[in-house]
Amino acid sequence: MTAYTPPAADATAEREPATGTRSERRRAGAAAGDGPAGSAWLAFLLPALVALACVVPGLGDRQLWRDEHATWWASSLSWHDLGLLIDHIDVVFTPYYAAMHLWIMVAGDSPAMLRVPEAAATAVSAGLIGLVGRRMFAVRTGLLAGLLFAVVPSVTRYGQEARPYAFATMFALLATLLLLRALDRPGLKPWTLYALAVAATGFSHLVAMSVLAGHLWLVVLAKRRGDRIAGYAFAGAVLLGLSITFPMVAQGSGQSGQIAWNVTTTKDLTDFPETLFGSWTTGALVMGLGLIGLLAARRYAVLLAAWAVLPPVLTFLTANQLHLFLPRYLLFTIPAWTLLVAAGVTRLAGRLEPGARRGAGPQVLGAVLVTAVVAGYAYVAWPGIADAKKDLPTEPDYRAAADVVAAGQRSGDGMVFNGGMSERRAMAYELRDRKAPKDVLMEWTPQQNGGYGATECSRPARCLTGVDRIWLVSSIADGRPPLTGMNEKTAALLEKDFKAVRTVKLNHVLVRVLERA
Template identity: 40%
Template sequence: MLTNENASPRPRSDAVTEVLPRTTAGTVIMPRVRRPVPPARENAPTVAERSVRYPSWQQALIFLLPASLTLAIGARGIADRQLWNDEYATWHAATLGWTELSRLLDHVDRVLGLYYVLMHGWVSLVGDDPSMLRLPSLVAMSCAAGCTALVGQRLFDWYAGLTAGVIFGLVPSVSRYAQEARPYALAVAAVTLGTALLLVSLERPRWPWWFAYSFSMVLACAFHLVAGLVLAAHAIIFWLRYQRSERDVRLWKYLGALALIAAVALPLIHSGSDQSGSIDWIKADGATVVELPRRLFGSYRSAAAVCALGLLGLLGLPFVRRRGTMVALLVWALFPPLFTFVTFPLLHLFLYRYFLFTLPAWALLAAGGLHAMTRLIFRRSWPQLLVAVAALPGLTLLTLPGQREAREPVVEWEPDFRSAARMMAPKVRPGDAIVYAGRARPPRLAMSYELRDGGLPADIFLTRSPAERGSFAGQECDVTLSCLGDHQRIWLVSSSASQQPWSEMSRDRAATLSKLFQIVQEERFPRVQVYLLVRKPKR
């Protein structure tokens, strides 16, 4: 059968036919092929959360510049200010044997156990000089400044990050607690590192980053439990960057990190709840609230300057689409003091030292204010570096009085035990004894430290040492006369507020000493008095 070549072949019955349009010349117009859109990459960041990837050297520079500035400021005069009551407690715990330290933690300060263990190892390596006791805090606060800059880089840009790190380093209370042998600086460092790791984990949601974030926050809670309140701000940061889809597994990783943090923090809270008597002295009255800005920032001027820049951030960040970031930083800065104030009747945690980890949030808000204003005015980010260079000298001048106050030789309202010990040391004779009086700031640990290199007379009224009792206070004999022995000279060191030689003593002790001894020398120092008692001649 012949076929016509120009005839179209009959299509198969199972084929799908499509009528294609033709031009007037008979040319078939082929349709445009639309390529299928590939599925979104799992855990890909959204446009709002996608940040600029800086090279490693630039991130190292962003970290090192504020860290170096904070290290330089904090290192100046680090050993000039004498230790105060809490630092004497750190020295005592760090120089105990492991058995005695375990006994101490069974009775008091169990929530600071990790810090005391670390300081025990540190002191055994480098000694107990004031600068060595405070060096871990100095290094930690310097790292906190660097981590603050890295957080600012991811929340805003590297200009704002550098500005935030520098502002943080200029706050007087930062250098004040960089020069203190207590765990607050380590808690601040752990919080800022944890915040930076959270942002990295959200950008690169791999398990090692989430484990690092969990470990940092566990350290923050172990150094100070109140630092765990920053998790409220972290929850907001996570929610802002979380993609609610089946492919975004970051929710489960975040919940896993929280479970790991809770597994360590909750037992620590429970174990420390029976030692809450050690913080019953904390107040939350009107005077304490009024003093909070000065105490937290180091001076009212510093507080006003940083908070004014922070207010600039609150006003400007919503206009540059940073409303969520503003809310997270505001929660970081304000939620801890507000929460502890409201729960004060139950928890007794409203103390300015406990809120030092909120200072990076204030520095970030201040840097965010400069970032927002330059973006609104210049439509670019780089002019904020020029604005910051112009503004930081003024901030430095405003913080100078607070920096000087932080380097006073004696902490405000604390006894000058160092001067008392320096006066006594060359005058102590073999066979001398020492006794103590004063309840608010008992002198025993302080004088033991200040005269640790020799010259400490025999503590004749001590029957059980603080190490034996598992405490920071010793146990003294009840009957004064039986403990006096035949000592002819006794040094009486008193931190009594009344400045009377026999005040804040038991009635028996005051009567016995005044009857058998006479005061031949009296030296007064700020909040501490030293009396030399010589036995009266027998009649």
Template identity: 40%
Template sequence: MTPPAEPTPPHGRQDWPVWAIPGLLTLAVTFAGIGHAQPWRDELATWSAATRTVPDLVRLAGTIDAATGPYYLLMHGWTALAGTSPTALRLPSALAMAGAAALTARLGARLAGPRAGLLAGLLLAVLPGTSRYGQEARPYALATLLAVLATLLLVGALRRPTWRRFTGYAVAVAALGLLHLIALTLLAAHALVVLLVTWSGPAAAGIAAPPGPTRPADSAAREAANPAPAGTRVLWRWLVALLPAAVLVAPLALAAGGQRGRQLDWVRLVRLDDLAALPGGLAQSGVVGGVLVGLAALGAGRLGRRALLPGAAVLLPVLLLLAAGTAVPLWVTRYLVFTVPFACLLAGAALAGVRLAPALAVVTLAGLLGLPDQAALRRTHEWPRTAPVDYAGVARIVADRQQPGDGIVYSPRDSWLFPDLGLAYHLGARRPRDVLVVRDQRQRADLWASECDRPAECLAGVDRVWLVVTGRRADPLAAVPGAKGDALRGAFTVRQVWPRPGLTVTLLTR
């Protein structure tokens, strides 16, 4: 196969459709049904953290979830302005994914040509995974945006290595690390490209500025007046650009490392079948993930050396997390969402090798294949989607039937399903008194509350108790362990049971 000619990206006002069309399409797709699925467990953690005071947020970061602390601080400011409805919580992620699609198109145009960039952005827009993480109040969409932005700024800085360009890159990398520590594995790909540029120049790394008559005359004049520094100076400037990220992220990484055993106690060591499931998990559709991998492989072959940066941006983070995950429980599919735009860039390069109409047909086909998953993720964000947790349904049952003086009890209290946060989100001040709590989440600087050591005494004076247990239970009262279960069984009888997906709510009377 004859390699394609070096791309000649458009300049000035003519290039806006390349990035604007994917950005607007992504915005439309992620806005569709953005508030339909109720917040799932991770989003409930975001809501709980973001609605605390700044001092409480700092204390929370010292106890658990330090790695997500900067995102919680960002969401604290956002929710103060926009509120805490599902749509409001998810809006920053939707905007970030739209920005990521636009920047993916721009990066693709610079590395592989305008058509490849446009198709890459369009493909990213129609992936179910883009909707999934663009409709989630978690930091993954913002990290995806910053990963593409940092890479785009690096390409510009390596082509014209000025301090101003490296300063923008430094800011993007620091923000990326603050929002998602694992996304800094992207720097392995950046390091590879920087070293190649240092040794052999931009052409060897596949990021050389394309020649062509469309390059503006003033741009050529500036480059002639400011020739590229020697290779070692490029390397030096890149290393200096990493210093702000190192200074800001190091304390965060140390704190997060100390919390890993508690924060990730639900994660197991990685297995080879996890790697096989990665494309489907990232795309949120097995068939669409397979299509993306196949197109990306074809695009890598077509691009040749220009596939180095996007290819490394996909493979190196995956391989690094895979290697770490064999020794430490770290492998979580969604942690690698930031690699998806680079796979789309390679896939866009493959599609750019055919006429535009067939290429757009392939993008449309990928979107159609993902429609069942698009519909499913708007019903629930839980994974697998066959195991939803209906916090809102339980909240409606309690709200419709509660009486003054009612209490509420949760079991288990330390569950990652956060049944207490789910009821607190949907009921607010209308929820019954949490009769066993002695220190709530804010007082503990945690995501879980502390309960009293003598449950029978704490239950004294309460005649009706709403018991919320995780899972579907035929006998919910029997499922409560320990002293709490003994106290409930000794003083209360079951009046009525309402099983809901993922939860069971029971009315107990004395």
């Protein structure tokens, strides 16, 4: 077995997994750690703080959208009702909903508090990119990659969203870092931690498990360098991680119909850089520079390419069967792109720094180049970050609708819903701390149905007996009649026995007051 030889003293030199005797691996691990512990703290903290600075301001300003309403609804259920829900739908989000249930018990369910865990996961992800880049290449490579990640507009967008995508990114990065450490310093503990990180990645989002394809390349590199146990240890750790998540995956395969609405077209593919990164400019810059960075990544090029490219390619090719080609499902690929960009930029900066004997000028020039890349990209990305904090333009303005209802309701009023934008759940959230009109058409609650949807009265005349004033909340607000698509019996009864006395048109939602004629 050959001993590991540290790379040359180059600011951009890649770190290799160590082989050889225990003492040799320990010395090589110190080299792979790239300097004193202070550099690790720097590589982690600076990107994490910048990510927090982007994500935390305005954390609760943007109103929740339909998927976040689902998070609130599921996470606010009793444990019994949550069990009924995941038995029918969203079993793949069970760990996330359970964790959010505990969080809501402690922190409450305001928009800001619902998003604090995701904001924290985003900051940790930026820091982990710094550590991964430091271990693969050098401290400033990790710093640059983490800082670029922190100012990607979509990172802010999903760092301010109560959904598990930021956690999928964080655990995919953690698994990568732990694998690098396990290959540097093999042992039961490092490989066990890696197996747990694999399981956590699967629990956060199944698509993120595709990062394992890139991990396999690291194991191939280790075997080429004489590590005889890397393949066996990797296989055992992955099998352990998969076995932990297998029950959830098995049950979730029977619930795949819940995302059958996601029909992918060629336009979705051409728009992918924009939707993944938050704007065309930032997406084109990162992907373009990332492709160039493949030439600088050297032995890690296959890992980063597989991490960045393989998941979107696979999900697009299987879109008609699995319906998983959604940019938010692929947020975890952004770190691979920023690592590629950082590898290319710092490699170029290293070319500008041929050695200390030539004086400080070239070193300063290289540092200026790295700083300029971060500053320039932040300047280009800033408008996208600001847009990411705004209400989604295609989502109904339920917050304003709830304000209209709360301000104008009277005792004995009822409320009915129409449309396909989760109106009942959204209004339940927006009116959760205020007295709301009775949901007069609901015969079976979502909890009783073990899902997100209620069952409405089969005999609406009976349910509307004694109700003389109704609030209609309809997402059919594009010029069509607001009762379009409603149950025929209910729509006919409302049109016959009630008349509209007030109509308020909001963004993609209409609020109408109906009084019995």
